[in-house]
Amino acid sequence: MDFRLSEDQLMFKKMFADFCTNEVRPRGEQIDQTEQPPVDLLQKAVDQGFWAALVPEEMDGAGLDTYTYMLMLEELARADLSTALILSVHNSLVVKPLLDHGTDDQKDRYLEALAFGQMLGAFALTEPAAGSDGGALQTTAMPDGEDYLLKGTKIWVSNGELAGLFLVFARAPEGITAFLVERDTPGLKVGYREKTLGLRGVPCNTLYFDLARVPQANRLGREGHGLKIAQQALDLSRLGIAAIALGGSERALEEAVKFSIEHIQFGTPIAQKQAIYDYIADAKAQIEALRCLITYAAWLADSQQNFGQYASIAKLFGSRTAYQVTHKMLQVHGGYGYMKEYAIERYYRDCRALEIIEGTSQIQQFLIARDVYQAEGLKIRP
Ligand SMILES: Cc1cc2nc3c(=O)[nH]c(=O)nc-3n(C[C@H](O)[C@H](O)[C@H](O)COP(=O)(O)OP(=O)(O)OC[C@H]3O[C@@H](n4cnc5c(N)ncnc54)[C@H](O)[C@@H]3O)c2cc1C
Structure with missing residues (x-):
């Protein structure tokens, strides 16, 4: 090895x-x-x-x-x-x-x-009544000559107002299907941008499809194969969220270490207090464990093996790590950590989203447990 x-x-x-x-x-x-x-x-x-x-x-x-x-x-x-x-x-x-x-x-x-920078991509799966349960989506894609007509609403589309191309999931006659939809498609309107707790540089928009005309030539894969396509993409993106959690946790640790060396209480840097260096040690241990998980899952992917379960494990563990590490590293900063002047405040808010986006922690737990029980011959349901 x-x-x-x-x-x-x-x-x-x-x-x-x-x-x-x-x-x-x-x-x-x-x-x-x-x-x-x-x-x-x-x-x-x-x-x-x-x-x-x-x-x-x-x-x-x-x-x-x-x-x-x-x-x-x-x-x-x-x-x-x-x-x-x-x-x-x-x-x-x-x-x-x-x-x-x-x-x-x-x-x-x-x-x-x-x-090469002319079109940013965005992914539109979530709807008001279809979040964790993507299969419940209601946007329809009705065939009309050489085209499909898309009708429905997508919410919380990251990159929404910047994107030139949307990967959109809609219900066609044979089932949920993926479509490549250009931004200036007639009938598509990029709507409201949400106000968010963190990740405030990511525009997160509603998309309205009012009989948006999408050529058949823009159907990605076969009709009815949309959820498989989404699932495969989400395996990679969940591993990516784990890597983002790793980077976010590393930055939080870096900020706390710097602060704890510079900040003096009771006559010594707070880095000398056991309660503080215990936090630092725990954060470092979680970060290195996360790095190993990501390395292993990426090795599975690069050696053409199924890495879906490990992507879920890495996302579950990684997003929790980022949540716990940013929480504790903010505590190391005391009141300063609550002030916008310090980067830890931003990382605390930004990292919170990682337990929700691209499948919540509860959905990752379901997926992991499903595979565990499947090996024992029991099928569990979400
Ligand atoms: C900042 C941000 C950016 C996003 N970007 C995108 C994007 O680009 N494209 C896109 O399509 N979507 C996007 N989303 C949506 C995101 O994928 C969903 O929020 C997520 O999948 C959860 O769906 P939901 O919010 O509707 O929660 P729900 O599914 O309504 O869940 C509510 C709660 O119930 C729990 N729950 C639901 N079902 C179960 C179950 N079977 N067992 C146990 N617990 C369950 C959930 O874990 C959660 O805690 C984004 C969301 C956010 C916050």
Whole structure:
């Protein structure tokens, strides 16, 4: 077993770290406070290959393996969680399903624009009555000549108001089906942007489909295969959320260590108090355990093995780790941690979303338990 990074992985890690430290990190506070997505920063990220992370080299992409892609998300999250989530949704939930299920024509029409900064991707599954239960979605896709007409409402679509291409799930005659929907499709309206606790640089919008006309040529995969496509994309994106949780937890630890060395009470830095260094030790232990989980799940993915259960385990453990670590690292800061001047306040709010997005912790628990019981011959239901 060899845990060392290859020369290529080291090179990418350094490139990600340089960009994230120099360009992304200094912008985190401003992105949060203005609630504006970092459009110029995202454009700069195009040149570094962040939009084309998973696109094969022969198509002029970065061609990252899963593990190196996780390093990218970790570095982004360490610098700013909003930027990390925007690029994670784009790569894991739009570019990857297009690569896996797209026709040659669909790849010809969209891949270059997605990879090189002309079109950001967004993923539209959730509806008011279909959150954890994606199979209950009510948006319909009725065939009409060479097209489908989409009707319904999607909520909380990350990247909504920035996106050029939406991967939309709707109910067609043969069942739930995936569609590539361009932003200027007649009948599609990008609506209300939510106010959120954290991740305030990620525009999270409602989409209205009022008989939006989508050509059959934009159906991704077969009719009725939409949930399989979503599930496969969510396996990768959940592992990505674990990597974002890792980066967020590392940043929280870094901020708390720095603060505890500088901050004096009772005549010594608080780093000398056992209650404080116990917190630091626990956080470090959780972070390193999470890194091992992500490494293992990514190795499964890169060796073409089923990694879905480990993606769920990594997401469950990772999002909890980020929640617990940011909570404790804020406590290390005392009252300063409650003030907007300190980055830990932002990380505490941003990381809270990780237990909810792309499948809640309770749904990950169900998926993990389902596999455990399945091995014993018992089928459990959500
Ligand atoms: C910031 C943010 C960004 C998002 N971005 C996107 C996006 O880009 N695209 C998209 O499609 N969606 C997006 N979502 C939606 C997200 O995927 C859903 O919020 C999530 O899947 C949970 O659905 P829900 O919120 O409707 O909760 P519900 O499903 O209504 O669940 C409510 C509570 O009940 C629990 N629960 C539900 N069913 C079960 C069960 N069977 N067993 C045990 N507990 C259960 C849940 O865990 C939760 O605690 C986003 C959400 C947020 C907050």
